[in-house]
Amino acid sequence: xxxxxxxxxxxxxxxxxxxxxxxxxxxxxxxxxxxxxxxxxxxxxxxxxxxxxxxxxxxxxxxxxxxxxxxxxxxxxxxxxxxxxxxxxxxxxxxxxxxxxxxxxxxxxxxxxxxxxxxxxxxxxxxxxxxxxxxxxxxxxxxxxxxxxxxxxxxxxxxxxxxxxxxxxxxxxxxxxxxxxxxxxxxxxxxxxxxxxxxxxxxxxxxxxxxxxxxxxxxxxxxxxxxxxxxxxxxxxxxxxxxxxxxxxxxxxxxxxxxxxxxxxxxxxxxxxxxxxxxxxxxxxxxxxxxxxxxxxxxxxxxxxxxxxxxxxxxxxxxxxx
Numbered sequence: 218x219x220x221x222x223x224x225x226x227x228x229x230x231x232x233x234x235x236x237x238x239x240x241x242x243x244x245x246x247x248x249x250x251x252x253x254x255x256x257x258x259x260x261x262x263x264x265x266x267x268x269x270x271x272x273x274x275x276x277x278x279x280x281x282x283x284x285x286x287x288x289x290x291x292x293x294x295x296x297x298x299x300x301x302x303x304x305x306x307x308x309x310x311x312x313x314x315x316x317x318x319x320x321x322x323x324x325x326x327x328x329x330x331x332x333x334x335x336x337x338x339x340x341x342x343x344x345x346x347x348x349x350x351x352x353x354x355x356x357x358x359x360x361x362x363x364x365x366x367x368x369x370x371x372x373x374x375x376x377x378x379x380x381x382x383x384x385x386x387x388x389x390x391x392x393x394x395x396x397x398x399x400x401x402x403x404x405x406x407x408x409x410x411x412x413x414x415x416x417x418x419x420x421x422x423x424x425x426x427x428x429x430x431x432x433x434x435x436x437x438x439x440x441x442x443x444x445x446x447x448x449x450x451x452x453x454x455x456x457x458x459x460x461x462x463x464x465x466x467x468x469x470x471x472x473x474x475x476x477x478x479x480x481x482x483x484x485x486x487x488x489x490x491x492x493x494x495x496x497x498x499x500x501x502x503x504x505x506x507x508x509x510x511x512x513x514x515x516x517x518x519x520x521x522x523x524x525x526x527x528x529x530x531x532x533x534x535x536x537x538x539x
Contacts, residue, residue, distance in 0.1 A: 228523055231382055231500055235519065238386020248391050255391075259384045263504050264350050266377035267475065269370045270501070271354020274468060276367035279461070281359065287458070291438075291465035294424045298439045299470060301420025302492040303481065305412040310488045314405055318486040320514055344479045347505070351472055374501075381504045389512045409517050410524040413492045414532075417442060430459065437536045438463035442495030442525045443470040451533040471497050475505050482509040491518040496529060498522035 241247060275281075310316050315323050358367055418436050425435030438459055441448025445467035452460040474493035482490050487510040494502035499522025506518045 228499075228526065230379070231519075232523075234379055234382040235386040235389070235515070238383040238388075239390035240386075242387035242390025244390075247387070252391070255384065255388065259381065259388070259504060259508070260346075262377055262381050262384065263508070264346065266374060266381060266501065266504075267347060267350040268354040268357075269373040269377065270471075271351045271356075272358035272362055272367055273354075273370040273374065274472075275355035275358025275360075276362060276364055276370075277358075279464065287462050287465060290424075290428050290430060290435075291462050291469060293428065294421050294435050294439050294462065295466045295469040295473060297420040297424045298417040298466075299473065299477075299493055301416035301418075301423075302413045302495070303416070303485070303489050305416030305419075306409060306489050306492040307486060309408055309412040310486060313408065314488070316488060320487045320511070320517070344476060347475050351475070378500055382500070385504055385507050385512075385515060388507070389515055392512045406517055406520045407524070409488070409491060410521040410528070413495060413521055413525060414442070414528065416492065417495065430462065433536065433539060434459045434462070437533060438466050440533045440536055441467040441529055443467050443474070444496040444526065444529050445471065447529055448533055451530065452537065455537045470495060471501065474502055478502070478505050479509045487511060487514050488517055490514065491521045494522070496522055496526040499526060 310320075317323050358370075417439050421436050421439035422432045424439075425432035428435060430438075434456065437452060437455075438448070441451075441463055445464055448467055449460040449464035452463050471494060474495075474497065478490045478493055481493060490506045490510055491498050491514065494506070497503075498506060498518040499520075503515065503518055503522065507515050
């Protein structure tokens with residue numbers, strides 16, 4: 218009950234920050250004023266957030282120990298789960314949502330213009346900074362920063378995330394198309410998390426066929442959808458080994474997503490970026506998704522992350538009970 222309540226409180230805070238930022242950003246006085254510092258502030262806050270995440274992971278003995286013990290199983294589950302979620306969302310985007318790779322209606326003038334230009338908003342230069350921030354953060358957390366200092370990284374991550382979500386909301390409001398984007402997405406946006414879940418669990422089952430742990434345990438480990446702080450806790454009473462695999466797999470999903478999103482945005486499609494982080498698409502990784510794609514993709518990413526987050530405390534125990 219306390220886990221579910223905490224999830225709902227966090228969701229309310231995230232929604233409030235994005236909505237509040239969008240309202241402020243949509244005001245005429247704000248929209249008409251040039252704000253070149255807004256993107257720079259977002260980038261700075263994102264780097265602080267990712268470095269803090271790296272420090273938190275690097276200082277966690279469980280993460281470091283798990284790398285050698287169960288790393289291969291976690292890696293296989295993560296890679297197949299992410300690939301499956303991308304494939305499922307690609308098929309949904311192409312044949313059900315009928316959107317082009319820039320998340321515009323197929324055959325629309327905007328899509329043709331972007332296609333002829335041969336480029337979107339995605340910028341792969343962001344990737345090198347993200348990789349550098351994660352690596353430096355983990356090295357600092359493991360070798361340099363004392364545990365007493367690393368303990369405060371969770372607080373830094375929380376406040377950095379709050380700032381980022383507010384700034385994303387402001388950016389969305391400044392575009393002046395937020396309501397039109399919501400209307401264009403419609404109820405079909407709810408199919409995005411369904412596709413992500415189906416692709417994740419289906420391909421995790423394939424991983425289970427190749428691993429000694431079996432299909433059920435592999436699927437249970439992947440059902441955290443990147444929520445590495447909750448899924449292992451739910452699985453611990455069932456199996457400590459499966460809990461450890463789930464922990465490392467979900468950590469990998471968040472880190473791999475942050476690194477891969479700019480490439481997926483450039484070479485595959487904008488909507489598919491929402492598949493990579495799973496539950497984290499609503500919070501930690503949302504600014505990365507928007508930064509690599511377009512503000513209108515925040516609707517798909519945020520909605521998917523919210524629904525997947527609510528599904529985790531229901532789905533993981535249900536799989537264990539099978």
